[in-house]
Amino acid sequence: MFNITFYLRRLHSLVGLFMGAFLMMHIGNNSAVLLGPDVMNMVIGTLDKIPMYIRLPLELGMIAAPFGFHALYGVYIALQARNNPISYGYLQNWQFTLQRWTAWYLLVFLVWHVYYLAVHTRITGIHLCFEFLQSYLSNPVYWVLYVLGMWAAIFHFANGINTFCMTWGIAKGPRIQMVINMACMGFCGALCLETLALMLVYILPIF
Numbered sequence: 001m002f003n004i005t006f007y008l009r010r011l012h013s014l015v016g017l018f019m020g021a022f023l024m025m026h027i028g029n030n031s032a033v034l035l036g037p038d039v040m041n042m043v044i045g046t047l048d049k050i051p052m053y054i055r056l057p058l059e060l061g062m063i064a065a066p067f068g069f070h071a072l073y074g075v076y077i078a079l080q081a082r083n084n085p086i087s088y089g090y091l092q093n094w095q096f097t098l099q100r101w102t103a104w105y106l107l108v109f110l111v112w113h114v115y116y117l118a119v120h121t122r123i124t125g126i127h128l129c130f131e132f133l134q135s136y137l138s139n140p141v142y143w144v145l146y147v148l149g150m151w152a153a154i155f156h157f158a159n160g161i162n163t164f165c166m167t168w169g170i171a172k173g174p175r176i177q178m179v180i181n182m183a184c185m186g187f188c189g190a191l192c193l194e195t196l197a198l199m200l201v202y203i204l205p206i207f
Helices: 006-037 035-046 052-079 090-125 130-135 140-167 174-200
Strands: none
Touching: 006 035, 006 052, 006 140, 035 130, 052 090, 052 140, 090 140, 090 174, 130 140, 140 174
């Protein structure tokens, strides 16, 4: 018998990895700010050179559509979850709970982020550049929300890799599962430090 839930969950995890790859590329582009405002503006300028008739279909087909599916089906999964990290304070139970909590935060954060920096700026003709981002993120509330948003996305992706390996039978047995979990959390910590470093550039007189 065809089990649609089984295949939807597998597709959901695969799309999550694809979105994680986009996250890595996004962090890589934004890390250009660590090399200075001119380098950051050069990266933004290179992306702006892509014609809109090519860029918009790519954004809708390769970013918006996968994200929409992952988010909507993720909401369905999250609503079914029973989070109880206090009664069952195991590490994996906390990770399970954080996976759901970060998903809810990301759902709101990414809608705001995409609307303001992709939709609103295009409608109003605002040119994205280091100076604009520095002015925008000089608001301490926005800065904190953005740091939390990036950390939430990083944890969600890193922990998603861990659960992907278990769900797809890549990690069989408690020892290899522990090793992969530790590697994923180390990967998460390293990326969180990198994003904190690049975010500090916008509020500290480094350049």
